[in-house]
Amino acid sequence: MGAFKIAKTVLKSAFKKPATLMYPVVEREWQERTRGSIDIEAEKCILCGICSKRCPADAINVDRKGGKWEIHRMQCVQCGECVEACPKKCLEMNPKYTEPGAEKVIDIVDVEVKKPAPKADKEDGKKNDDKKTDSNAVEASDDDKLVCDLDACVYCGLCAKTCPCDALEVDRKAKVWKVDDDACVKCGACVDKCPKKCLSIGAPSDTAASENEEAEQDAEPVAKSVPVVDEEKCVYCNMCANECPSEAISAEIDNWTLEEEKCVSCGTCVDVCPADALTMETVK
Numbered sequence: 001m002g003a004f005k006i007a008k009t010v011l012k013s014a015f016k017k018p019a020t021l022m023y024p025v026v027e028r029e030w031q032e033r034t035r036g037s038i039d040i041e042a043e044k045c046i047l048c049g050i051c052s053k054r055c056p057a058d059a060i061n062v063d064r065k066g067g068k069w070e071i072h073r074m075q076c077v078q079c080g081e082c083v084e085a086c087p088k089k090c091l092e093m094n095p096k097y098t099e100p101g102a103e104k105v106i107d108i109v110d111v112e113v114k115k116p117a118p119k120a121d122k123e124d125g126k127k128n129d130d131k132k133t134d135s136n137a138v139e140a141s142d143d144d145k146l147v148c149d150l151d152a153c154v155y156c157g158l159c160a161k162t163c164p165c166d167a168l169e170v171d172r173k174a175k176v177w178k179v180d181d182d183a184c185v186k187c188g189a190c191v192d193k194c195p196k197k198c199l200s201i202g203a204p205s206d207t208a209a210s211e212n213e214e215a216e217q218d219a220e221p222v223a224k225s226v227p228v229v230d231e232e233k234c235v236y237c238n239m240c241a242n243e244c245p246s247e248a249i250s251a252e253i254d255n256w257t258l259e260e261e262k263c264v265s266c267g268t269c270v271d272v273c274p275a276d277a278l279t280m281e282t283v284k
Contacts, residue, residue: 031095035078035080037097038082038094039091039094040069040109042069046088046113047062055082059073060076060082067111068108068111070106074098074104148177153196154265155264156195157172158190159193195267195271226281227258233277235275239272240268243269243272244269245268248262248263260283
């Protein structure tokens with residue numbers, strides 16, 4: 001009986017396909033969800049550096065001045081953080097693995113970031129067609145700028161902390177918001193991070209009006225919203241204090257406190273609270 005089973009197994013295996021492949025001689029079929037290697041579309045890349053900052057393995061380096069994007073293939077852990085963080089969606093996960101080798105593989109990609117056309121001054125004596133062309137160039141340049149609605153801005157500074165190029169400067173006490181247009185790469189990270197949604201790329205700005213509105217805000221004391229804690233839900237994890245841009249919160253064990261003078265009503269603490277223990281309430 002035992003010999004019969006052995007013979008049956010041998011005959012079955014003789015006419016059956018092997019369970020393994022002769023890799024790398026025989027290419028395997030990759031599944032769509034396989035985490036293999038990172039690919040980049042250089043035409044879309046703006047060298048913002050967010051992928052480099054988000055990479056937990058320090059496998060990506062971005063050189064904006066030199067126009068280089070490089071990745072250490074053997075250092076990459078295929079986590080996909082860079083793909084999710086990329087504001088221009090120029091990174092994707094290729095299901096095919098990097099081919100094995102005895103040496104470290106470093107891929108360097110040349111990236112040419114297109115800068116917006118500079119504003120052209122209108123000169124006397126130009127033709128109407130030339131004037132139309134200049135006007136269009138100015139509009140294209142304005143549409144590519146990062147602007148802030150100073151009426152809605154609370155000067156929390158989250159945009160400056162998020163900016164990968166250090167192009168933003170925020171002074172909460174002086175109520176100053178500045179952007180370095182030359183350093184800004186229009187990645188949109190600050191736009192996504194802004195709790196008040198007062199940042200946009202391409203919206204028109206009115207400096208004179210915003211200055212008048214700031215003066216009105218300084219002159220009139222208005223009610224503002226501040227976070228209120230539910231002590232029964234609070235686990236004192238300190239996440240709200242760590243994320244508060246104005247350092248208005250302290251969360252020690254059984255002691256959660258808020259300095260209302262520092263609070264800018266951005267609501268960041270409410271968003272990050274894992275226990276849903278914070279809510280925004282209006283106070284006078």
